[in-house]
Structure formats: structure tokens, C-alpha cells
Amino acid sequence: MNQLDWEFVIGRYLDGIATTEEVVALSAKLESDEHARLLYLRLAGIHAKLATGALSEPTGGETEDQLRDLVAQLESSVKERNALARNDQRWPKSTVQRLLAVAAGIIAVLSAGLVYQLIFPGQGIQEASNIVTHRSIADAPIARITGLSGSLIWTGDRGQIVRDIKVGRELAGGTIEGVAPDSWFELQFNDGSTVMISGTSMLTFADTGQKTLRLREGTFSANVVPQPNGKPMLVHTPSTVLEVLGTQFDVEANMASTVLNVTEGTVRVRRLSDGREVDVPAKHRVIAEGGGDLTLQPVSESVTHWKSQISHRPGNYGKWLPASQKRAAAQKAIPFVVRDDPSVTLYLLGISVSRNDGPPVVVKSDSLFVVHGRLDKPAKIHFGISVSDVNGEFAGKFRLDLKSEQPISKPDADGSFDVVYRLSDFTLDPSVSNRKEELAVSPDDLVLNCLWAFTHTGSPSGLEINDVELISPNNEEK
Amino acid sequence: MEAIDPHEQFTRLLIEHEPELLRFILVTVPNRADARDILQECSVALWRRFPDYDPERPFVAWAYGFARLEVRRFLRKSQRRTQLTERAIDLLIQAQQQHESDERDHHLEHCLKTLAEHQRKLLTGYYHEGHSVKELSEQNGPTIEAIYKSLQRIRGALYRCIETRMRGAKI
Numbered sequence: 001m002n003q004l005d006w007e008f009v010i011g012r013y014l015d016g017i018a019t020t021e022e023v024v025a026l027s028a029k030l031e032s033d034e035h036a037r038l039l040y041l042r043l044a045g046i047h048a049k050l051a052t053g054a055l056s057e058p059t060g061g062e063t064e065d066q067l068r069d070l071v072a073q074l075e076s077s078v079k080e081r082n083a084l085a086r087n088d089q090r091w092p093k094s095t096v097q098r099l100l101a102v103a104a105g106i107i108a109v110l111s112a113g114l115v116y117q118l119i120f121p122g123q124g125i126q127e128a129s130n131i132v133t134h135r136s137i138a139d140a141p142i143a144r145i146t147g148l149s150g151s152l153i154w155t156g157d158r159g160q161i162v163r164d165i166k167v168g169r170e171l172a173g174g175t176i177e178g179v180a181p182d183s184w185f186e187l188q189f190n191d192g193s194t195v196m197i198s199g200t201s202m203l204t205f206a207d208t209g210q211k212t213l214r215l216r217e218g219t220f221s222a223n224v225v226p227q228p229n230g231k232p233m234l235v236h237t238p239s240t241v242l243e244v245l246g247t248q249f250d251v252e253a254n255m256a257s258t259v260l261n262v263t264e265g266t267v268r269v270r271r272l273s274d275g276r277e278v279d280v281p282a283k284h285r286v287i288a289e290g291g292g293d294l295t296l297q298p299v300s301e302s303v304t305h306w307k308s309q310i311s312h313r314p315g316n317y318g319k320w321l322p323a324s325q326k327r328a329a330a331q332k333a334i335p336f337v338v339r340d341d342p343s344v345t346l347y348l349l350g351i352s353v354s355r356n357d358g359p360p361v362v363v364k365s366d367s368l369f370v371v372h373g374r375l376d377k378p379a380k381i382h383f384g385i386s387v388s389d390v391n392g393e394f395a396g397k398f399r400l401d402l403k404s405e406q407p408i409s410k411p412d413a414d415g416s417f418d419v420v421y422r423l424s425d426f427t428l429d430p431s432v433s434n435r436k437e438e439l440a441v442s443p444d445d446l447v448l449n450c451l452w453a454f455t456h457t458g459s460p461s462g463l464e465i466n467d468v469e470l471i472s473p474n475n476e477e478k
Numbered sequence: 479m480e481a482i483d484p485h486e487q488f489t490r491l492l493i494e495h496e497p498e499l500l501r502f503i504l505v506t507v508p509n510r511a512d513a514r515d516i517l518q519e520c521s522v523a524l525w526r527r528f529p530d531y532d533p534e535r536p537f538v539a540w541a542y543g544f545a546r547l548e549v550r551r552f553l554r555k556s557q558r559r560t561q562l563t564e565r566a567i568d569l570l571i572q573a574q575q576q577h578e579s580d581e582r583d584h585h586l587e588h589c590l591k592t593l594a595e596h597q598r599k600l601l602t603g604y605y606h607e608g609h610s611v612k613e614l615s616e617q618n619g620p621t622i623e624a625i626y627k628s629l630q631r632i633r634g635a636l637y638r639c640i641e642t643r644m645r646g647a648k649i
Contacts, residue, residue, distance in 0.1 A: 044505040
């Protein structure tokens, strides 16, 4: 049987009309074939979603009032059972009948389960207890994942590599790595301090009475509650060590430099190359690189105009092509294999908006992205941005191509294309839609962190970006 | 600080997560009446073990452990001939834990809008209004077999629409 045949059999099983022979064959297939299981789960997932409210309000479950009544009944029945147990009595028949009668008035199907549980109270519970108390990751969690999206890899402190990480998972330390320009990860320590990485960043974290983090590269922000006396949070970057007692700040680091912006409180920076230290107060920044000055700079007002500097600095994802006599510098898309579907290869590039160069770049409702690049063939370019609020906290990822069909970009005779994207067409990326209440409705007035572009044409598209300019016609700086 | 009443806390959590739990059960027990029975059993077990629940942990992850047990218990009890084997169900449950659904749900909403009016009407009658296929046949004319085939085709179309959007949408 091919996939369509299995689709047919699974559909019949979901509708309850499969024959015994079909169910036997389907069972054997599911037991032996991982792809068949995935197909089943996706079709059954559609069935389950339709049955629980995809078409309008839920029909599968109970109403809120019914559930409240149910809980009240459960509470009183369990109290009654406990009282009887203390008196070493069996359940009187009349009690069961009364429970059945009351429950039937609320939801008829409740009664059978309730009676079963009351008569056989121990069954199954021990097994459930074992499941919920089992810790598969580590023995002593120090933090919990509170938000994530995009492709991430977590490496545990015993070298365990996990790609399928989920919100709510407790971690005992390790290294988190964002592997795509739109990756984002937020972690909350047990004391409530939160740290976050975005884009292609790598952060190692531990807490042995003193929080110690190492940002190997990328962008990191934190909101740190007051730390114990003498045990500040330590953040190591390739060129500095930051001591944090309780504050809000963001850091951008690579092998050569570290940029620190402090929003609240004070952070002490020590440069590793010469041991020089400086205390960075709120609303100030410092750039530590090489042997230059380690002087404080007030955080400047934001700007609404920005131009990429691809000729001077590589983007944060893709292959950087320096300028030559024949052509301008470019960031070239490279293959990116989609984790959930390895048969899909995108051609992806990313460009970060570095804080190294100056003030935060704020996008406005009238902002336009003017993109100049090259393509080997006509292709639809999927374009997205990541934004944060002014204190560095992640505010969302937005995509251009979801609200309306993205037009196909056609290169001219020499392979170049120019395209303009309007901010008003950007909508929240579905990969963060589960946190949409906490994120911005639109990217207006938020700080631009990075942008990315990809094609999905089934073969290399030759996508390169030479430069991107953000302009806001109504807010041009004087 | 005033402690939260466990009764109220449990009620809130159950109200919030009941649709997710029911969806979780429906994947391995597609019959809706059976799935609701299992959900009730699960609610009883959850309430009785609620004193052990650690509010720092996600409720739904905790509840899935109970739902899995109730599904297994139900299947062992029912012993129907037209039922997947216990091993197949176990493998599906394992795979289900790794199955991300949020983004697929988003795409499903979009894909539903692309259906023709008569297709949407059929889904509404079957899933939302809870009519049996026999009732739908009596109301609308097509044979029972034709309605089952239409349901299959619509779900297949939704599946392909979601897959296409997933491929184009994800980094």
C-alpha cells in the first residue's frame, strides 16, 4: 500500500468503520514504520482538533459551569470516601447511587468513571505517580524554560544533546544554542531571574550557589533579581567578565568584542586582556574590544534609519562574500534543513542589527525595508524580523509573507533584484503565536534586532543580499 | 498572602486545559463518546491526586500522564476487535509527546477557510453539531458511504494544505 492507501485506512479507523483486517494491517504498519506513525498522528490530530472546536466553539468537552459542578461533586465525594476509609467502612450502596444520580444530572458519563475509581481507588495511580515524578533530564533543576521558538539545541551537563526542547522543561544547567537567525530562548532561574538569547547565539549556564553564564557568541539579555551577597551573577564573554548584582541589561558578544547596554542597576565589566574594570550604570553602555578605551557612553536616543554594513561585517547566518572588483559584498543564503521535516531544505541568510554601531534602531508603522540582492532564478523571498522592547526583552518575530501572498522576486538580466517591504504588512510569526498575549501586536516602535530571508524552491536559489536599508519617510532624523 | 483555594485552582486549570486533554485522548481513541468517557476518568484521577500536583510544573504535562494511563486502561478493558494493538498505541503515545501541534493548529485554521461551503457544512454537521453519518445522509441525500468518503477527502485536503504551509513557513 502507498501513502494514499494508508491515509484511506487511517481515515476509516478514525471514523470507526475500518474492518478487522484493516485494523490488523494498520497496527502492524504503525508498529514497524515511523513515517506511518507520523502520518497517523497528523491525520488524527486534524480529527481531534475538528472534534474539539476548530470549526467554532468546542463541542467535545464540557461547559465551564458543568466543569465547576463536576469539581464540586468530585471534592465532596472524595471527602466522603476519606471519612468512610477512616471508619473502615465499605461504601454504602446508597452513597454510590446518590453520587450516580447527582453526577447523571450534570454529565451522564461521569458516573461510571467515578464509581470505578471509588471501588478500585488504588489502580493506576501509583503508575501515574511514577510518571510524573520521573526526572529524565537531571536531578536538581536550576531553571525552567519559559519561552522558545525557532531551531535550538540544548546540550545537558552530561553531554546529552536535545533538539526537541519544550517550554516548561526544567534544566540543571548546560548549553543552549540558537541555530537560526530567528531562534529565541528564555530561561527562568529558580530565584526568578530571567535570561534570554536570540539569533545564532550560544549560552552556557550553571548555578552552584552562584549563577555563572558564558556567552560564547550572539545576543543575550537578562533581568536579574538581587543576588546573594558576595555571589553576583557572572557572565563570561570571550573578552570580558560581567558581574551582576540585580539589574536589567543586554549584551552582544563575539570573539573580538563585547557590547553591554545597561537599562537598570549597575553592571561591573572586567576586560580580560588588561584586567581593567568599569562600573556601567543605568542608561549607559560600554564597548570592550582589543586594547581601546573602556569608556562609558550614555545610551543614545533611538534612530529610525538604518543601513546594513555587509561590506564591513558578515551577517549572522549564511556565507559572507567580501566585495571584489567585480561585485559588491553580499550575505549569501546557505542550506538549512528543517528539523521537523528533513526532506525540506530552505536557503537561508540572516543579518543582525548590531548595537556596536550606535543607538537602537526602532521600526515605525511607516517603515520600509529596501532590499537589494541577487537571485539565480525567480523565487519567492520569505522575509522576517525579530524585535525587542527598549530594555532588550524579546517582543516578537514578525513575518511579511503570512498576511498576503508574497510576490515572486524576479532578477534582472545580471541577476539583481530590488524589492521594498512595508512594515504594515508584517504579522506575528506563527512559531511564537502561543505567547501572543505577552508579545507585541505589531513591530511598531520596537527595536530591530535582526532580519532574515529565505527561499523554499526545492533547489538552490542563489539568494544573496547586498544591502538592506530601513527608512521611515515620516520620521527621518533631522 | 492569601492561599489559593485548591478547589478553585483545580477548576481553573481543568477549564483551561480540558480541550487539550480531550484532543490528546482523541488521537489514540478517535471515537468521541469513548474519548469523553476517558476524559471523565482522567478528571477524577487528577482531582484525587491534585494535592500532589506541583504548581511550578505545567499542569497539562502532569495531566497527560494520567490521560495516557486512562487510555491504556480503556483499551485493555474494551478489547474490541477493531482496535489498534497495545504496542501500536504505545508507540503512537510516545511519538505524540514529540509532536508539535501549535503551528499546525494555526495552519488548520487557515486551511479550513479554503474549503468549499458544502465541505465546511459537512464538517460542521459531523464534528460541531455531532450528527451521525446516518443522520447526515438522511438530511442531505448522499449515501452513507459517500459521506464517509467526503469526510476522508476533506481531512486529506486539510492535511496536504497544512503540510504545504508548514514547509513554506518554518525556519
